[in-house]
Amino acid sequence: MPATPTSTSAAALPVEFRGVGRAFPTASGDRPVLRGIDLVVEAGEILAILGPSGCGKSTLLRIAGGLDRPTSGWVTIAGSPVGDYDARSAIGFQEPRLLPWRTVAQNVALGLPRGTARAAGRAHVARLLELVGLAEFAEHRPREISGGMAQRTSLARALARSPHVLLLDEPFGALDALTRLRMQDLLLEIHAAEPTTVLLVTHDVDEALQLADRIVVLGTEPGPDGAASTDAAPGAGIRQTVVVPGTRPRDRGSAELAELRGRLLDGLGIDRHGAARGIQATSTIPAFPY
Amino acid sequence: MTADASRGGARTSTDPGAGRTGAEDGPAGVTSVDRQSNAPVADGGLAVAVAGPLGVSGIDRREASGRRSGGAGSAGPAGASAVSTRRRLADRRWFRIAGGALLPLGLLVAWQLASTSGAVPVSMLPSPEMVWTAGVDLAERGLLGLYVAISTQRVFIGFAVGAALGLVVGAVVGLSKLGDLLLSPTLGAIRAVPSLAWVPLLILWLKIGEESKVVLIAIGAFFPVYTVVAAALRHVDRQLLEAGRAFGLRGVRLLSVVQLPAAVPSVVSALRLALAQSWLFLVAAELIASSMGLGFLLVDSGNNGRIDRIFLAIILLAVLGKLSDAVVGLFERWAVRKWA
Numbered sequence: 001m002p003a004t005p006t007s008t009s010a011a012a013l014p015v016e017f018r019g020v021g022r023a024f025p026t027a028s029g030d031r032p033v034l035r036g037i038d039l040v041v042e043a044g045e046i047l048a049i050l051g052p053s054g055c056g057k058s059t060l061l062r063i064a065g066g067l068d069r070p071t072s073g074w075v076t077i078a079g080s081p082v083g084d085y086d087a088r089s090a091i092g093f094q095e096p097r098l099l100p101w102r103t104v105a106q107n108v109a110l111g112l113p114r115g116t117a118r119a120a121g122r123a124h125v126a127r128l129l130e131l132v133g134l135a136e137f138a139e140h141r142p143r144e145i146s147g148g149m150a151q152r153t154s155l156a157r158a159l160a161r162s163p164h165v166l167l168l169d170e171p172f173g174a175l176d177a178l179t180r181l182r183m184q185d186l187l188l189e190i191h192a193a194e195p196t197t198v199l200l201v202t203h204d205v206d207e208a209l210q211l212a213d214r215i216v217v218l219g220t221e222p223g224p225d226g227a228a229s230t231d232a233a234p235g236a237g238i239r240q241t242v243v244v245p246g247t248r249p250r251d252r253g254s255a256e257l258a259e260l261r262g263r264l265l266d267g268l269g270i271d272r273h274g275a276a277r278g279i280q281a282t283s284t285i286p287a288f289p290y
Numbered sequence: 291m292t293a294d295a296s297r298g299g300a301r302t303s304t305d306p307g308a309g310r311t312g313a314e315d316g317p318a319g320v321t322s323v324d325r326q327s328n329a330p331v332a333d334g335g336l337a338v339a340v341a342g343p344l345g346v347s348g349i350d351r352r353e354a355s356g357r358r359s360g361g362a363g364s365a366g367p368a369g370a371s372a373v374s375t376r377r378r379l380a381d382r383r384w385f386r387i388a389g390g391a392l393l394p395l396g397l398l399v400a401w402q403l404a405s406t407s408g409a410v411p412v413s414m415l416p417s418p419e420m421v422w423t424a425g426v427d428l429a430e431r432g433l434l435g436l437y438v439a440i441s442t443q444r445v446f447i448g449f450a451v452g453a454a455l456g457l458v459v460g461a462v463v464g465l466s467k468l469g470d471l472l473l474s475p476t477l478g479a480i481r482a483v484p485s486l487a488w489v490p491l492l493i494l495w496l497k498i499g500e501e502s503k504v505v506l507i508a509i510g511a512f513f514p515v516y517t518v519v520a521a522a523l524r525h526v527d528r529q530l531l532e533a534g535r536a537f538g539l540r541g542v543r544l545l546s547v548v549q550l551p552a553a554v555p556s557v558v559s560a561l562r563l564a565l566a567q568s569w570l571f572l573v574a575a576e577l578i579a580s581s582m583g584l585g586f587l588l589v590d591s592g593n594n595g596r597i598d599r600i601f602l603a604i605i606l607l608a609v610l611g612k613l614s615d616a617v618v619g620l621f622e623r624w625a626v627r628k629w630a
Binding site for chain 1: 529530532533534535536537538539540547548551552554628629
C-alpha cells in the first residue's frame with residue numbers, strides 16, 4: 001500500500017495523567033477548571049474526552065501536548081514528563097490554523113520533524129496529502145480551499161510529525177454534518193494505517209461513540225440537590241468512563257450504541273426526550289444549560 | 291497630491307493611541323473569523339493601524355483583496371451582476387489611467403485659462419508655458435537635473451537608513467516585552483518632536499552638509515516604519531504563533547516562518563508611508579539650510595520673486611513623490627499577493 005507511510009510511523013506511546021488540576025487566575029481569585037484528573041491512555045488507544053463546552057476538555061488536551069502546564073499533578077508520555085510543546089505529540093487544533101501565505105503542501109511540511117531530509121520530507125508530505133485526499137490541491141493556498149479541506153490539511157500536518165500521541169481538539173466541530181462523518185471515517189483509516197495513541201476532544205456524543213475505544217466524560221460534581229452550582233464550580237473532574245463495545249468501524253445505527261448514547265447524554269445532563277434534567281424538579285440552574 | 295495625502299496619513303498614524311487600539315482589535319477579529327476571511331481582516335486591521343486619510347494604499351489593498359477573493363470563487367451574492375460589470379470596466383488599465391489623468395488635465399486647462407485671460411495677474415499665477423520655460427532654462431544651465439538628482443539622492447539615502455533602523459527597532463519592540471518596556475516610551479516622546487525642531491540641532495552638530503539633511507530624512511522615515519512594524523509583530527495572530535510553536539518552531543525559525551511573513555503586508559505599507567514622509571522631511575531640510583535641491587529652489591525663488599520656479603519646484607515634487615510612491619506601490623501589490 002503506497003499511501004500508508006508505515007516506514008515513518010512512530011510507535012504509539014501511553015499517556016498518563018496523575019492528579020492533574022488547572023486553575024486560571026482571574027480578578028476575583030483563581031478559577032479552577034480541572035481538578036484531580038487521573039487517567040491512563042494506553043498506547044494505540046483512541047480515547048474520546050467528552051463534556052459540555054467550557055468544562056476544560058481543551059485545557060486537558062493542551063496540558064497533554066505541553067501547550068499549557070497543570071497547576072497541580074503531572075502528565076507523562078511513556079513515563080517521562082511532558083515538556084513544553086512536547087515533540088512526541090502533535091496537535092490538530094479546533095481551527096485549521098494554516099499559514100495563509102504557504103501552500104497546502106508547505107503547510108503540511110511545517111509538521112515534519114526537524115532534520116527531515118528534503119527529498120524524504122517531500123515524499124512524506126505527498127503521501128499524507130494522498131491519504132487525506134488533497135493531492136491535487138497541494139499547490140493551493142489555504143484561502144482557496146474549503147473548510148473541510150483546510151481541516152484535512154491541518155490533520156495531515158499533525159500526522160507529518162509521525163506523532164507518538166495525536167491530540168485532536170474538536171477537529172471536526174466546525175464542519176458540516178456530512179463532511180464531519182467523512183472526516184471521522186478518514187481518521188479511522190489513518191489510525192488503522194498508523195496506529196498511534198489518539199486523544200480526541202469532542203462535545204459530540206455520536207462522534208465519540210463512532211471513533212473511540214474508551215470515552216471519558218468530564219464535568220463538575222453535582223451539588224446537593226443534584227444540580228451543579230455554577231457559582232463556586234470546583235473544577236471539572238472525570239464523571240464517567242465508558243468502554244465502547246465492538247470493533248471499528250462501528251455501525252452508526254446499532255442498538256447497543258443507541259443505548260450507550262442515551263447513558264452518555266444522561267451523564268451530560270441531557271434528558272433523552274430533549275429536556276435538560278432538573279428543570280421540572282427545581283427552579284435552580286440545571287447542571288449543563290445547553 | 292498623493293504625497294500630500296500620505297503625509298497627512300503619516301501624521302495620524304504616528305499617534306500611538308490610534309495605532310495601538312486599532313491593532314489590538316485585530317487578533318480578536320482574526321480568531322473569531324474563518325481562514326477564508328483572514329486576508330480581509332488583515333487588510334482592515336492595517337487600514338486602521340495606518341489610519342484615516344491615507345486614501346492611497348488603503349484603497350489599493352482593498353481592491354487587490356477583492357479581486358483575489360473573487361478569483362477564489364467567493365464573490366458577493368445577489369445584486370452582484372450590475373456591480374461586477376462596472377468593476378470590470380474600472381479594472382481596465384487604460385480606464386484607470388485615463389480616469390486618473392482627468393483631473394490633472396482639467397486643472398492644467400483651468401490654469402491656462404486663468405493665467406492667459408488676465409483674470410489673475412501673472413505675478414501671482416504664471417502660465418503653464420512660463421513654468422515650462424523656467425524649467426527648460428534651468429535644465430539648460432544644468433541646474434534642474436542637479437537639483438532633482440541631489441534631492442532624490444537625499445531622499446533615498448535617508449529613507450534607506452531610516453527604514454532599516456525602523457525595521458530593526460520595530461522588530462525589537464514588537465517581539466520582546468523588555469524592548470517594548472525600555473524603548474517605546476522614549477521613542478514615543480522623540481516621535482512627538484515636530485520635524486523642524488531637529489533642524490537647528492542637526493545643523494549645529496553636523497553642519498550644513500549632506501549629513502544633516504540625510505539624518506533629518508532618516509528620522510522622518512524611521513517613525514512610520516518603527517510604529518507599524520512594532521504593532522504588526524506584536525499582534526501576529528496568536529493562534530498561528532501557537533501552532534508554529536506546537537510544531538517545534540521557536541526563536542529565529544518562528545520569526546522567519548510565522549512572524550515576519552505575517553507582518554510583511556503591513557511592513558510594506560509602512561515603507562510606503564515612510565517614503566512619503568521622507569519627501570516631506572527633505573523639503574523641511576532643504577528649505578532651511580541648503581545650496582541645492584528642490585527645497586533650495588523653492589526658497590531661492592521665493593526670495594527672488596521667481597514664482598514660475600516655485601510652481602516648477604512644487605510640480606516636480608508632486609511628480610517625483612508620486613513616481614517613487616508608485617514604485618513602492620507595485621512592490622506592495624506583489625507583497626500582498628504573495629504574503630497575505
